[in-house]
Amino acid sequence: xxxxxPDIKNLSDNLKKLSEITEWFENQEEVDIEESLxxxxxxxxxIKAGKERLKAVENEFEExxxxxxxxxxxxxxxxxKEDIPQI
Amino acid sequence: xxxxxQQKDEKIFxxxxxxxxxxxxxxxxxxxxxxxxxxxxxGPTGHVYFTLKDEKDESIIKCVIWKYRxxxxxxxxxxxxxxxxxxxxxxxxxxxxxxxxxxxxxxxxEGTLKKEYEKLKEKLTKEGLFEEVRKRPxxxxxxxxxxITSKQGAVLADFLNNLGRFGFKIKMVxxxxxxxxxxxxxxxxxxxxxKENIEVLVIMRGGGSLESMLAFNNESLVREITxxxxxxxxxxxxxxxxxxxxxxxxxxxxxxxxxxxxxxxSWEQATLLLEKHERGIVDFYGDILENVKINLRNSWExxxxxxxxxxxxxxxxxxxxxxxxxxxxxxxxLMLGYSIASCNGKIVKRVKDTKIGKNIALRVIDGxxxxxxxxxxxxx
Numbered sequence: 001x002x003x004x005x006p007d008i009k010n011l012s013d014n015l016k017k018l019s020e021i022t023e024w025f026e027n028q029e030e031v032d033i034e035e036s037l038x039x040x041x042x043x044x045x046x047i048k049a050g051k052e053r054l055k056a057v058e059n060e061f062e063e064x065x066x067x068x069x070x071x072x073x074x075x076x077x078x079x080x081k082e083d084i085p086q087i
Numbered sequence: 088x089x090x091x092x093q094q095k096d097e098k099i100f101x102x103x104x105x106x107x108x109x110x111x112x113x114x115x116x117x118x119x120x121x122x123x124x125x126x127x128x129x130g131p132t133g134h135v136y137f138t139l140k141d142e143k144d145e146s147i148i149k150c151v152i153w154k155y156r157x158x159x160x161x162x163x164x165x166x167x168x169x170x171x172x173x174x175x176x177x178x179x180x181x182x183x184x185x186x187x188x189x190x191x192x193x194x195x196x197e198g199t200l201k202k203e204y205e206k207l208k209e210k211l212t213k214e215g216l217f218e219e220v221r222k223r224p225x226x227x228x229x230x231x232x233x234x235i236t237s238k239q240g241a242v243l244a245d246f247l248n249n250l251g252r253f254g255f256k257i258k259m260v261x262x263x264x265x266x267x268x269x270x271x272x273x274x275x276x277x278x279x280x281x282k283e284n285i286e287v288l289v290i291m292r293g294g295g296s297l298e299s300m301l302a303f304n305n306e307s308l309v310r311e312i313t314x315x316x317x318x319x320x321x322x323x324x325x326x327x328x329x330x331x332x333x334x335x336x337x338x339x340x341x342x343x344x345x346x347x348x349x350x351x352x353s354w355e356q357a358t359l360l361l362e363k364h365e366r367g368i369v370d371f372y373g374d375i376l377e378n379v380k381i382n383l384r385n386s387w388e389x390x391x392x393x394x395x396x397x398x399x400x401x402x403x404x405x406x407x408x409x410x411x412x413x414x415x416x417x418x419x420x421l422m423l424g425y426s427i428a429s430c431n432g433k434i435v436k437r438v439k440d441t442k443i444g445k446n447i448a449l450r451v452i453d454g455x456x457x458x459x460x461x462x463x464x465x466x467x
Binding site for chain 1: 391404407416434
């Protein structure tokens with residue numbers, strides 16, 4: 001039976017899983033190399049996916065921010081036009 | 088011509104027809120006559136018969152005034168008073184006597200007029216007709232206005248010019264306003280407007296002497312004004328003595344233009360108030376919009392800050408996880424020269440995990456070395 005692939009697209013889930021892994025490492029009294037390696041591999045995938053997702057989110061956010069800033073600037077220009085006395 | 092007169096002379100009239108013809112002709116002698124009242128008698132139907140005597144040569148003329156007119160003018164005819172009567176002579180057929188048919192009677196002489204004015208004023212004041220408490224307020228935003236004045240003269244134009252364009256619906260009754268003779272017209276005008284749907288009545292005339300104002304010092308008119316169904320504004324000009332009609336009115340002003348202002352005042356104020364509210368609403372809405380803008384900007388800035396903080400926290404979490412993993416990564420040990428031995432796929436941690444003769448896979452950093460177990464030396 002093939003092992004179920006983890007959903008790595010959800011950043012929150014990734015962070016939760018990573019947190020569980022780091023906790024596991026921090027609480028490990030005797031090193032289980034086999035399990036460690038498995039967890040390291042899993043964590044590496046999650047970190048990579050997390051970073052990629054974080055970058056994508058940051059880019060998306062910057063796009064939205066840019067759009068909002070442009071709209072606000074246009075609004076201010078309109079306000080300034082209204083302030084200019086009509087001759 | 089001579090022939091015509093001859094023909095007339097030959098025509099024979101009955102007495103009745105002849106009196107009719109004569110009376111027709113006598114109407115041309117319509118006049119005002121002045122004299123002292125010497126005899127007064129009241130008929131069973133209330134008509135008043137009196138004699139007027141010339142004060143110089145004591146010539147006399149018999150006079151009559153019908154009851155309804157006598158009641159209007161409010162003058163009590165008695166021997167010795169001096170009056171002016173307006174009317175025309177007429178032969179009273181049943182008696183065959185000439186008498187002066189009075190249509191209007193009025194007191195003669197400024198002194199008498201003044202005395203009569205004061206007397207009536209005192210009487211009506213005692214009755215409370217001029218008291219402030221019984222005056223009704225002029226309605227706000229009136230539209231249906233009744234007017235009694237003369238179409239002649241500048242009064243009406245003055246009033247209309249100052250009324251303003253507030254959609255007034257005016258019902259005007261043209262009336263004489265000069266002298267005692269005007270009283271019949273004024274009372275009739277009031278009677279007409281009583282039946283009309285109006286909210287306020289305005290009675291107007293320009294200034295004048297006590298004599299010319301006689302109609303406005305009439306008791307019947309005063310009572311009609313106080314009993315009028317809607318408030319009355321009097322714009323009656325005067326010199327010294329305020330006309331009694333003005334005292335009785337709910338609002339008395341000195342000129343037609345002020346009367347117009349009284350009616351349009353509430354409309355003017357409403358217009359100003361509307362403009363003020365309009366400005367207020369625009370300003371208020373502008374403030375609301377500005378506040379909404381500020382709130383949106385604040386919300387956006389807070390969101391940006393919050394989101395950036397969140398991204399930073401996530402980044403820190405990822406970095407922390409990376410560090411922890413690096414520290415605990417078994418491959419890191421391989422880099423340092425350690426190797427991981429496994430036997431049959433299982434990591435060899437203790438000597439019991441393998442046996443002599445078994446193959447062991449040694450995982451080093453760049454590959455796997457397969458070796459065979461020859462000896463086992465447990466650590467003591």
